[in-house]
Amino acid sequence: MSRAAVLGAGSWGTAFAKLLADAGSDVTIWARRAQVAAIIRSTGTNPDYLPGIRLPEQVTATDDAAKAISGADLVVLAVPSQTLRGNLAEWAGFLEPDATLVSLMKGIELGTTRRMSEVIMETGAVPADRVAVVSGPNLAPEIAAEQPAATVVACVDLARATLVQRAITTPYFRPYTNDDVIGAELGGAVKNVIALAYGMATAMGLGHNTRAMLITRGLAETARLGVALGADPLTFAGLAGMGDLVASCSSPSARNRTFGEHLGRGETLEQAQAATRQTAEGVKSCLSIRDLARAHGVEMPITEQVELVCHEGVSPRVAMAALMARSPKPE
CATH class of the missing domain: 3.40.50.720 (NAD(P)-binding Rossmann-like Domain)
Structure with a gap:
């Protein structure tokens, strides 16, 4: 034993x-x-x-x-x-x-x-x-x-x-x-940030199309960063990638999604923290993930908008509009 x-x-x-x-x-x-x-x-x-x-x-x-x-x-x-x-x-x-x-x-x-x-x-x-x-x-x-x-x-x-x-x-x-330690860790870290965005969208009353978009495009930016750091792209299709992301976004008990819902209702970071009383890792990690992405020349638009909402006072609705206003490109 x-x-x-x-x-x-x-x-x-x-x-x-x-x-x-x-x-x-x-x-x-x-x-x-x-x-x-x-x-x-x-x-x-x-x-x-x-x-x-x-x-x-x-x-x-x-x-x-x-x-x-x-x-x-x-x-x-x-x-x-x-x-x-x-x-x-x-x-x-x-x-x-x-x-x-x-x-x-x-x-x-x-x-x-x-x-x-x-x-x-x-x-x-x-x-x-x-x-x-x-x-x-x-x-x-x-x-x-x-x-x-x-x-x-x-x-x-x-x-x-x-x-x-x-x-x-x-x-x-x-x-x-x-x-693939790199892929497993990045999948776990970035999904917290995407779950914050998902929670905001849920609280704003946005529908399944919007939420599916956040999950799939969130997974895409996670995989882009992972590949830049040497991860196996297949890891992001598995439990440590898609599996973790879906659970954290879809479950009302997931703390990052719940924290995002408070922000989506217009609460401040301090009000959301007081209401949830647990650590939402994505709130701090969005800053370091953004820095990591920029250092490797990787675009992570959802992560950047979550950082603006959490740390620069941007409204979730303004952040969503900014995501939708990005220039068209191939998937």
């Missing part, structure tokens, strides 16, 4: 801890707040993030990162992407020499435009073959409720990807392996 640490007690971190335990691992969740860790230990639930879900007996929790990480074969990183570098700098000294680091984060670092696996390698001083990325249509409440779902485990070392695959395979969760 392996031992796993899940660093982050949000909804996806908690659901992933349940997955690991259901697949046979002993799991320790690290929670930033001692109160959350205490509730998980005493009740076997995390009511703040996954109300009504009972965690397996093999799951415990602590607010002591060293205690969580010590002896863990798998170290799962499930913190907000913009906090990863600072957190991992504190945790790196606790890592076992051959531990596999698993990233659940879907973002691009502000300032550096680094993908999360790159931040892990730099800050944790670990080689690429020890870092795996999990990405796909993985809405945490549905997985915690054991509804059938699938994901991609991407790692440059397919043997390491297979190790993670085995550690999270359950009757209700089916992971596939892939060696």
Whole structure:
């Protein structure tokens, strides 16, 4: 039986801890707040993030990162992407020499435009073959409720990807392996931005044609950036691309779509943040994704308009009009 640490007690971190335990691992969740860790230990639930879900007996929790990480074969990183570098700098000294680091984060670092696996390698001083990325249509409440779902485990070392695959395979969760880390990470990061746009369109009362356009053109700009960075274009047709994008756009419970709906109703960024009370990764990542695209000469018009709405006060209706006013071109 392996031992796993899940660093982050949000909804996806908690659901992933349940997955690991259901697949046979002993799991320790690290929670930033001692109160959350205490509730998980005493009740076997995390009511703040996954109300009504009972965690397996093999799951415990602590607010002591060293205690969580010590002896863990798998170290799962499930913190907000913009906090990863600072957190991992504190945790790196606790890592076992051959531990596999698993990233659940879907973002691009502000300032550096680094993908999360790159931040892990730099800050944790670990080689690429020890870092795996999990990405796909993985809405945490549905997985915690054991509804059938699938994901991609991407790692440059397919043997390491297979190790993670085995550690999270359950009757209700089916992971596939892939060696395209770049594609998996970009699909997960950019879909958050497109989901913001989808949420805005939904709140504005725009119909299925508009929303289908945002999904398909959003996927096109994701793939353009991915190819420029060396990703396999086929990755974007799979679970880590189209699958994740459709789930994040179509589900009313997806946090980026929900955040976008608040913006589409005319609320400010601050009002939307107060209303949702959870991290919508696309709000910050749209800035770093825009910078990454510009650095590689890639056009990403939806991403640019989302950035204008989120950070420069442009009305969602003005942003939509700007998208439609772009010069005609071949698909």
